[in-house]
Amino acid sequence: MRKEIVITGLGGQGIVLAGQVMGLAASLSDHLEASFTQSYGPEARGGACSAQLIVSDKQIHYPYVRHADILVCMSQGGYDKYRHTLKDDGILIIDQDMVRSLDSAPGDVFPVPATRMAEELGRKMMANIVMLGFVTSVTGAVSLEGMLSSVASSVPKGTEKTNIAAFNKGYDLGQAMLKARTKKAAARL
Amino acid sequence: MNNDLKIVLFLCNWSPHAAYQRLQDTLAPLPVEIRMIRIPCSGRITKALLFKAFETGADGVVLLGCEAGACRYGIGTKVAQTNIEDTRGILNLLGLGEERLGFASFNPEQHREMLDYLTAFRNRIAELGKTPVEVASRAREVTLSPRSAAAISRAHNIYVCQDCGKCSSACPLALTGKEFSPRAIANAAASGNLDSPAIKEDIWSCLTCGLCYDRCPSAVSFPDFIKDMRCETSANGKFNAHEGFFHSLMRAMTSPKLPVQHWLGLPSDIQTDQNSKVLFFGGCAPYFDTFFKNHLGISTNTILIDALRLMNFFDIRPAILQNERCCGHDLLWSGDRDNFVKLAKLNVEMISALGIEELVTACPECYRAFSRDYPENGIETGFKVKHIFELAEAEIGKGAVGFSKLNRKITYQDPCRLGRTQSGCELPRSLLKRLNVSGFSEMRDHGPSSLCCGNCAWTGCDSHSKAMQVGRLKQARETGADLLVTACPKCQIHLKCAMEDPFLENEIGMEMMDLTSLLARNIEWE
Numbered sequence: 001m002r003k004e005i006v007i008t009g010l011g012g013q014g015i016v017l018a019g020q021v022m023g024l025a026a027s028l029s030d031h032l033e034a035s036f037t038q039s040y041g042p043e044a045r046g047g048a049c050s051a052q053l054i055v056s057d058k059q060i061h062y063p064y065v066r067h068a069d070i071l072v073c074m075s076q077g078g079y080d081k082y083r084h085t086l087k088d089d090g091i092l093i094i095d096q097d098m099v100r101s102l103d104s105a106p107g108d109v110f111p112v113p114a115t116r117m118a119e120e121l122g123r124k125m126m127a128n129i130v131m132l133g134f135v136t137s138v139t140g141a142v143s144l145e146g147m148l149s150s151v152a153s154s155v156p157k158g159t160e161k162t163n164i165a166a167f168n169k170g171y172d173l174g175q176a177m178l179k180a181r182t183k184k185a186a187a188r189l
Numbered sequence: 190m191n192n193d194l195k196i197v198l199f200l201c202n203w204s205p206h207a208a209y210q211r212l213q214d215t216l217a218p219l220p221v222e223i224r225m226i227r228i229p230c231s232g233r234i235t236k237a238l239l240f241k242a243f244e245t246g247a248d249g250v251v252l253l254g255c256e257a258g259a260c261r262y263g264i265g266t267k268v269a270q271t272n273i274e275d276t277r278g279i280l281n282l283l284g285l286g287e288e289r290l291g292f293a294s295f296n297p298e299q300h301r302e303m304l305d306y307l308t309a310f311r312n313r314i315a316e317l318g319k320t321p322v323e324v325a326s327r328a329r330e331v332t333l334s335p336r337s338a339a340a341i342s343r344a345h346n347i348y349v350c351q352d353c354g355k356c357s358s359a360c361p362l363a364l365t366g367k368e369f370s371p372r373a374i375a376n377a378a379a380s381g382n383l384d385s386p387a388i389k390e391d392i393w394s395c396l397t398c399g400l401c402y403d404r405c406p407s408a409v410s411f412p413d414f415i416k417d418m419r420c421e422t423s424a425n426g427k428f429n430a431h432e433g434f435f436h437s438l439m440r441a442m443t444s445p446k447l448p449v450q451h452w453l454g455l456p457s458d459i460q461t462d463q464n465s466k467v468l469f470f471g472g473c474a475p476y477f478d479t480f481f482k483n484h485l486g487i488s489t490n491t492i493l494i495d496a497l498r499l500m501n502f503f504d505i506r507p508a509i510l511q512n513e514r515c516c517g518h519d520l521l522w523s524g525d526r527d528n529f530v531k532l533a534k535l536n537v538e539m540i541s542a543l544g545i546e547e548l549v550t551a552c553p554e555c556y557r558a559f560s561r562d563y564p565e566n567g568i569e570t571g572f573k574v575k576h577i578f579e580l581a582e583a584e585i586g587k588g589a590v591g592f593s594k595l596n597r598k599i600t601y602q603d604p605c606r607l608g609r610t611q612s613g614c615e616l617p618r619s620l621l622k623r624l625n626v627s628g629f630s631e632m633r634d635h636g637p638s639s640l641c642c643g644n645c646a647w648t649g650c651d652s653h654s655k656a657m658q659v660g661r662l663k664q665a666r667e668t669g670a671d672l673l674v675t676a677c678p679k680c681q682i683h684l685k686c687a688m689e690d691p692f693l694e695n696e697i698g699m700e701m702m703d704l705t706s707l708l709a710r711n712i713e714w715e
Contacts, residue, residue, distance in 0.1 A: 176589035179504070180714030 001032075002056040003141045004065040006085060007131075008078025009098075011040055011047045014128035015074065019051025021132060021154045022142055026055040029146025035063040048077040055141060070139050072131060073099050074114065091139055095127070110138055110177060114170065121166050129155070129163050130170035137174025144171070194222040194314055196249040197242045198307070201231045201265075204255040207297035217304050220311035223251075231255070231294075232265030232272075236480065237432035239276045243285065244437040246324040249314035251291035251307070259296065266294060271483045278479035283441065284448035285320065288313060321446035325528050333421040335381050338388075341421065342378045345414035349407040350375045356401035356411065361640045362394065365656040369394050371401045371411055378414070392418050393429075393648055397522060398641035399609040419524030430647040431480075435519060438476060442514040443531040449512050451475040459497045462506040468545040468572075469497055469507040470559070472552040473515050474678050485685045489678035495709035496551035496577050502712055503584045507549060512539055518554040518606075521562055522646035533558070533568045541571055551577040551705045553607035553677045576607070577705055578616050578676070585623060591715040592708075598628040600670035601704070602661070602684070603639035604677030614639070617676055617704055624707065632664040640664075642675075642683040658687035662697035673701045 005022065009015040016038045023036040035054045041047030052065040071086045073079040074095045086092055094101055096111035112134050118127040129151060136147045148164065155163040200206055206227060212219055228234060231254025242250045252273060257266045269292065277287035291310045295303050342348060356371040363369050369391055377387040397412040405411070441447065452471070455461075461469075474489040481487050500507055517532035540548065550556050553576070560574040584590070601621055608614045614636040621629055634640050640661050643654040662684060665673045675681055681701050688698050 172587035173589065176584075176587040177715075180589040183714045 002054070002058070003069045003139070004067060005053040005055070005070040005072070005135075005141060006050060006065050006068045006082050007053070007072040007074070008048070008050040008082050009074030009095075009128075010077070011049045013049075013074050014125065015049050016040065016051050017154065018072075018128040018132050019053045021147070021150045022135070023053050023055070024154065025142045025146035025150035026053075029149060030055075030143050032057055032142075033060050035060045037063050048075065048081065050078060050082065070135065070141060072135055074127065074131065076100065093131070093135060093138070095131070108138075110134070110174075112170070112173065117169055117173070118166060121162065121169065123162065123166075126163060126166040129166040133167040133170025133172075134174040135170075136167075137171040138178060193319065194248045194311070195246060196220070196223045196251065196311060196314060197247045198223050198225045199228050199231070199234050199238075199250070199252045200225050201254045202227055202229050203261050204259055204297050205253040205295045205303065208295050208300040208303045209253075211297075211300040212304055215300075217300070218308075219304070220308055222248075222311055222314075223307060230260070230262055230265040232260070232262065232268035234269065234272065235432055235434075236272050236276045236279075237434035237437065239272060239290065240279065240434060240437050240441075243280070243289070243320065243322060244325070244441045246320065246322060248317075248320045249289045249291065249310065251293075251310055253303070254292075254294045256294045256296055259294075275479055275482060278482070279438065279476060282449070282451040282475050282479060283438075284450045285322070286317065288317065289320070321444055321448065322441050323444040323446070325440035325443045325531070331422060333383065333418070335383065337421055338378060338381065338383055338418070341414060341417045345410040345417070346407065347375050347378050347409055347414055350379060350405075350409050351407055352376065353406065355404045355406065356409075359400050359404045361398065361400060361657055362396055362653060365653040365660070367394065367653040371395070374415075375409060375411070378418070388418070388422070392422065396605075396641045396643070396645050398605040398645065400638070400641075403609065403637050416522055419522070420526040423524040430644065430650040433647075434480065435473075435476075435647045436523065436525070438473075439515045439517060439520050439532065440525075440528050443528050443535065445535055447512075449514065452509050452511055452513065455497070456494060458501075459494065460501050460506045461497070461509050463508050463543075465506055465508040466544065466546040467500075467505060467507045468540060468543065468548045469493075469500065469509055470516070470540075470548050470550040470552075470555055471509070471513060472550065472555045472678070474552075477678055477682060481682060485682060485689065487678075487681055487685055489681060489703075492551055492678060492703040492705050495703070495706040496549075499577065499581060499705060499709035499712065500549070502709070503580075505580075508543055508545065510536075510539055510543065514539075516552075516555040516558040518558040518562065519646040521558070521566070523648045526566070529562075530566055530568065533563050533566065537563065537568055537570055545572045547573040547575060549575045549577055549580055551703075553604040554679070557606040576616075578607075578620055581708055582616060582620060585620070585712075589715050591713055592623060592625040592711045593713055595624065595626045595707075595711055597626055597672040598630070598668075598670045599624070599626050599672045599674050599707075600630055600632055600665050600668040601635070602632075602642065602665070602673060602675045602680050603636065604675065604680055605639075605641050605645070607676055608637065608639055620704060620708060621674065624711065628670070630668040630670060632661075632668055634664065642677075642680040643687070644679070644683050654683070655687055655690075658684055659690075659693060659697055662687060662699060665699055666697060671700065673699045674704050674707060675701055676704045678703070 023034040026032045027034040037052045040049035068085045072093045079099045093110045114130040115127040152160045260266045273292040374387045377385040395415045401411045471493040517529040521529040556576045643657040
């Protein structure tokens with residue numbers, strides 16, 4: 001099993017943290033190999049940034065993502081810049097209120113209202129955690145238990161509960177969306 | 190010969206009685222188990238009277254009337270036929286079986302045929318055996334004393350009443366012009382004036398809707414006070430509506446041996462799983478539909494089916510309790526605590542035996558009874574109680590679910606037991622807002638100020654109830670809505686009854702649908 005994952009967005013959205021949380025879960029809980037690189041512009045907030053993560057059950061020899069299996073876009077800039085790296089059968093996940101996806105992707109596209117859901121939960125900042133829940137749910141790249149403990153240990157002290165709630169919200173949406181797709185596919189047959 | 194059998198014969202005074210007399214005069218071998226009651230006309234024996242015989246231990250009941258064309262009063266036989274049909278429906282739901290209720294018509298000269306009929310009926314009952322109904326205790330001692338009344342008043346904060354009158358000025362019953370005042374009742378109770386009509390009569394008029402509690406600055410818990418007073422002042426509860434039919438039904442259901450089977454006939458696409466830890470508790474809707482079939486033509490059983498369908502949509506296959514009883518809400522709220530407790534224990538015992546961890550119901554009264562009234566009366570349920578709306582809101586909240594476009598304008602009638610208990614008025618509204626309808630508008634009185642549908646616990650129904658219902662339906666029509674959404678089968682029954690008025694049909698007539706049905710029929714995966 002080898003997954004190349006790219007998470008992109010704006011500085012301040014917690015993109016790097018999201019990548020780190022996932023990498024931690026993969027290496028510490030799931031006992032996989034993980035490599036994590038990040039890139040961000042000079043601005044503290046608002047610039048484009050990305051986190052590149054590779055998880056694998058074998059050794060990883062090269063840490064940069066060449067053909068992403070999973071691309072998560074939380075900003076238009078990130079989408080424009082990284083869309084081409086996604087494999088033909090890759091999974092594209094976008095924040096539906098932040099990204100206008102022009103092409104219909106060949107693989108699966110999952111529009112997620114992550115920022116809106118985080119706002120409804122009271123903190124826009126948690127959009128990344130909502131997104132992580134969703135990614136965990138639909139891709140299965142890392143385990144749920146690993147992600148839960150990783151989220152709890154990575155977020156600021158005192159916010160564990162709300163972050164876990166945000167994570168679960170995203171996870172539930174992912175499960176519901178998968179269910180909706182299988183149900184619809186079954187209905188079409 | 191089994192002398193233990195009890196067969197009640199309601200015998201019409203006219204044709205059949207002549208034949209019966211002939212049998213008596215000729216010392217014909219009438220079955221000894223038959224106890225004859227002479228009545229003016231078979232049409233006068235209502236469903237309540239027919240059923241009361243079963244409630245009080247009859248193994249069989251026969252109604253004998255005149256031939257359809259020979260009824261002295263014209264329509265007696267026809268009315269009797271309808272009553273028999275409905276009561277047989279109820280007997281089938283209860284698992285007693287319609288065969289225990291006989292109905293035939295005879296001309297005066299048909300005494301031989303009558304003897305044959307009665308003998309055959311007696312033999313059939315002997316084959317069926319004794320009734321599984323155990324006679325429920327109905328003659329409890331009245332325990333209201335100055336001391337117990339004071340204890341009830343204390344428990345529900347009657348003594349902190351400031352005499353401000355906000356309750357009476359908000360009471361929907363008082364506003365219809367009825368001489369009824371919660372304040373006066375509170376005053377009488379606080380001053381220990383137990384013989385006043387405020388205590389003796391008015392506590393039976395209260396709707397226990399809880400609007401007064403909502404308005405009371407001192408938080409006098411008036412509905413609970415009324416409930417306890419009713420239980421203390423009556424021997425076996427008081428019931429005026431539908432002649433106590435539903436109270437008889439509930440008391441009959443306290444018999445543990447009764448093989449209730451109202452879940453028979455579920456549509457084949459409904460999936461249930463008897464090993465599930467989640468139970469769907471239906472309630473009395475099948476009985477309502479049967480009882481009101483020839484009058485209101487309501488269909489509340491569809492709420493239960495739609496609730497199951499909604500659960501199936503979310504891949505939840507709940508267990509159902511084959512032997513399900515009434516939750517007992519109406520017995521408790523009409524003053525019969527003993528039989529309520531019996532029913533409650535029976536339900537909890539059967540549900541616990543299934544290993545249930547969570548009970549889901551679509552009926553506000555079942556919800557209130559299980560979540561509040563059972564524990565308050567010392568019956569610990571040991572499982573979680575959830576309304577179908579809580580389940581739906583949680584599942585829909587997960588996302589990826591939408592609703593198909595429905596070209597209706599809707600308004601919503603809050604059931605008192607839902608709007609004024611734990612879940613509040615917000616839960617159904619958040620569901621209503623998810624629907625894809627052409628418009629949702631509130632009635633003039635809505636949410637916490639919502640008005641009762643005019644009746645509770647089948648305790649009483651009069652012109653003031655009707656006035657309330659008409660007023661409420663006018664409010665619903667004022668909103669411009671063409672679909673009145675409710676969440677309680679009783680709201681539908683009571684409001685539909687008011688709509689039957691031929692003079693007001695055009696002013697207050699309106700289609701109604703339960704929110705559960707509305708959700709289940711329009712939900713879809715996105």
